[in-house]
Amino acid sequence: MRRVGALCAWMIGSGLAALAALLVPAGASAQSCCGVASEDELSVAGWERRAVLTSKLAVTHMLGRHDSEGSYNALPDGVSATDAQLVLGAGVRMPFYEPLQIHGSFPVRLQYRALPGAMGEPTSATAFGPGDALLFVRWSALRDDEIGPFGGGSLVPSLDVYVGGKAPTAHHTEGPTARDQARTMGDGTFAAIFGARAIKHVTPEHALRLSARYELHGTRDVAGESFHPGDIIGFAIGYLGLSGMHWAFGGTVDLTFTTATSDSTRGERELTIGAHVTRTISMPDLDLTLGVNYAPPVDGLSANTSLEGIAGALTLRWHWMR
Amino acid sequence: MAEAGPFDGTLTIEPNPPHVGQHRVVITLDGSDGALEGADVMVHPWMPAHGHGTTDVEALEEAPGVYVAEDVWFNMPGVWDLHVQVDAEQAGELIATVEVP
Numbered sequence: 001m002r003r004v005g006a007l008c009a010w011m012i013g014s015g016l017a018a019l020a021a022l023l024v025p026a027g028a029s030a031q032s033c034c035g036v037a038s039e040d041e042l043s044v045a046g047w048e049r050r051a052v053l054t055s056k057l058a059v060t061h062m063l064g065r066h067d068s069e070g071s072y073n074a075l076p077d078g079v080s081a082t083d084a085q086l087v088l089g090a091g092v093r094m095p096f097y098e099p100l101q102i103h104g105s106f107p108v109r110l111q112y113r114a115l116p117g118a119m120g121e122p123t124s125a126t127a128f129g130p131g132d133a134l135l136f137v138r139w140s141a142l143r144d145d146e147i148g149p150f151g152g153g154s155l156v157p158s159l160d161v162y163v164g165g166k167a168p169t170a171h172h173t174e175g176p177t178a179r180d181q182a183r184t185m186g187d188g189t190f191a192a193i194f195g196a197r198a199i200k201h202v203t204p205e206h207a208l209r210l211s212a213r214y215e216l217h218g219t220r221d222v223a224g225e226s227f228h229p230g231d232i233i234g235f236a237i238g239y240l241g242l243s244g245m246h247w248a249f250g251g252t253v254d255l256t257f258t259t260a261t262s263d264s265t266r267g268e269r270e271l272t273i274g275a276h277v278t279r280t281i282s283m284p285d286l287d288l289t290l291g292v293n294y295a296p297p298v299d300g301l302s303a304n305t306s307l308e309g310i311a312g313a314l315t316l317r318w319h320w321m322r
Numbered sequence: 323m324a325e326a327g328p329f330d331g332t333l334t335i336e337p338n339p340p341h342v343g344q345h346r347v348v349i350t351l352d353g354s355d356g357a358l359e360g361a362d363v364m365v366h367p368w369m370p371a372h373g374h375g376t377t378d379v380e381a382l383e384e385a386p387g388v389y390v391a392e393d394v395w396f397n398m399p400g401v402w403d404l405h406v407q408v409d410a411e412q413a414g415e416l417i418a419t420v421e422v423p
Contacts, residue, residue, distance in 0.1 A: 065399055073423040076342045079398060116343050118377055118395050176376045176397045220373075227373040263370035266401065304401065306371065 040136065040162070040195055040213060042315075043089030043103045047143060047158075051320040054089040054105070058313035063295075066302040068266055074297070078122055080114040081181075081307055085131060091138075099140040107131035109170070113182040127182040129171045136164030136193070148201035157200035166191040166215070174222070187229045188220040199240065209238040209252070219262070228262035248278040270295065270302040289315040329353045331406065333418045340396060340422050347391040349381055349406055349416075357387025361410035365391040368403045381406075396422045 043054045062081040064074040075081075091103030109131045114124035140160050147153025170186025173179075195213035202208065215232035238252035251274065258268040276291035295308035302308065329351050336346040347365055351358035363381040368374075376397050381389035396402055399422045406416040 067399075067421055067423060068401055071423075073399060076399065076423070079342055115397050118344075118393070118397075120343050174374065176374055176395075181398075222373050229373065230371075261371055261373060263368070263373060263403075264401070266371070268371070304371070306400070 040134070040164075040193065041197065041211075042087060042105045043091040043317075044138065044160070045091040045093050045101050045103065046319070047140070048322055049093065049319045050095075050322055051092045052090065052103075053318045054087070054091075054315060056087040056089070056313055056315040057084070058087070058311060059084045060309055060311040062307040062309035064297055064309070065307055066270075066299075066305045068304040070300045070303040072297040072299055072302075075307070078114065078116045080112070080124075081309075082112045084110040087131075101138050101140075102136070103138060104133065104135035104164070106133045106169070109185045111182045111185060113178045115178045115181070117177070123178040125177070125179040125182040127171075127179070127185070129183070129185050131170045132186040133167045133169045134164060134193070135167075136162045138162035144199060144201055144207075146201045146204060146207075148203045148206070151201070151203045153201070155200075157198045159196065159198045161196045162194070164193050166193060168220075172220075187217070189218040189229060191218065192216045205242045207240040209236070209240055209250075211236045211238075226262065230258045230261045230264075230267065232259075233257045245283065246280040249276065251275045266304050268302075268304045268306070270305050270308065272296075272308075284321060285319045287317050287319075289313075289317075291315065328412045328414060329358050329408065329410075331408075331416045333404065333406065333416070335394075335404075335420060340402075340420050342396055342399060342422060344392075345394045345396070347379075347381065347394045347404065349389045349391070351387050351389065351408060353410070358408070358410055359383070359386045361389070361408050363389040363391075363409075364407040365394055366405040366407065367394055367396060368405055369398070369400055370403055371401060396420075399423060 042056060043052055045052045060083045062075060064072055066072050085107045087105050087107040089105035091101055093101040110128050112126045117123040138160055142156055142159040144156065144158040145153040149155055168186050168188050168190060171183055172186055172188035173183040193213060193215050197211040199207050199209045213234045217229050217231055219226045219228045234254065234256040236252055236254045238250055240250040242248050254272045256270045260267045272293055272295045274291060274293040276289055278287055278289040280287045291313045293311040332350045334348045349363060351361060365379045365381055367376045376395040379391040379394050381391035384390045401419060401421050404418045408414050
């Protein structure tokens with residue numbers, strides 16, 4: 001018999017999915033980054049770059065959830081959740097074979113939770129600690145000419161495929177209290193992650209982005225029993241635009257499916273939208289991106305989600321050119 | 323409720339629809355010879371999507387075959403399973419699913 005407690009995964013599949021961000025001075029390489037929660041592409045070194053260092057500050061405030069029928073409900077009185085995280089990342093292209101690179105990230109998190117207690121009394125807690133670390137190997141299989149068919153270029157897109165993993169470096173706590181949940185900063189399992197991303201310029205100033213990823217989770221022990229938090233399949237489509245030498249902007253729609261956990265028969269579906277703008281501060285090696293991401297409170301767009309909300313992120317990246 | 327023992331059961335929850343907070347759960351159990359009396363009944367709230375629960379609550383028999391658990395706590399919105407563990411001449415478990423908006 002399962003007993004009280006176990007990990008609360010406010011964050012599991014709460015699914016604030018990736019924003020695409022872009023630093024693309026005209027004529028340079030397109031790349032995306034800056035996921036608000038998914039950090040797969042936070043620190044990807046673009047073409048013509050040897051390496052990149054990234055720091056991102058992101059804040060997420062939960063507003064509600066979609067129930068299993070797809071109806072949206074705002075968070076009830078007395079329930080509140082806000083996360084802040086600082087993510088440090090790096091990516092390095094292999095000098096012996098430039099299409100290959102290693103990239104990863106490591107977050108530190110500050111989390112606030114407010115909940116009614118066991119007797120209905122208001123309770124709240126704030127906790128600080130590490131999040132889950134990510135590491136990837138990435139192969140840039142194809143390269144876009146960044147001119148596009150409407151600019152007289154080819155139809156070949158850029159195509160990256162990657163494989164990596166998530167290590168459960170975050171604390172996770174078994175228990176239902178606000179303190180337990182504030183201290184729960186990961187799902188407590190290893191995960192293998194596979195993904196692909198394609199970007200195609202249709203003109204030198206406009207590009208489309210498609211990506212897909214699969215996150216295969218391990219299990220963890222819950223009161224002597226094995227618990228599997230569900231695997232994640234995600235798809236994203238985005239637009240990327242360039243304006244002169246110093247500005248880039250874009251938007252993304254992310255759709256994420258999470259399979260049922262080992263205790264459940266119902267999976268999750270979550271749709272989020274995002275937008276970003278990037279300013280090159282120092283050409284060509286320093287840029288700053290402001291991104292927002294939002295889970296629309298519209299019935300039917302998502303179903304059986306955990307918590308959803310709005311997120312904002314500020315990302316600073318340093319590039320080392322070849 | 324889903325059955326997993328030699329008895330039938332019905333479960334009602336107050337207030338209905340449920341909310342984040344405390345509830346009164348009334349469980350009516352029927353055995354092969356009518357109302358199932360004298361059983362030990364525990365209610366285990368469990369959130370299957372997240373792998374956590376809240377405090378177990380003992381349901382006390384208030385009438386023949388009618389057991390009441392007070393202060394059953396749902397601490398967050400979502401789908402919850404109420405595992406009703408019945409220990410009588412024969413033991414078993416019933417499961418009811420509720421969704422907290």
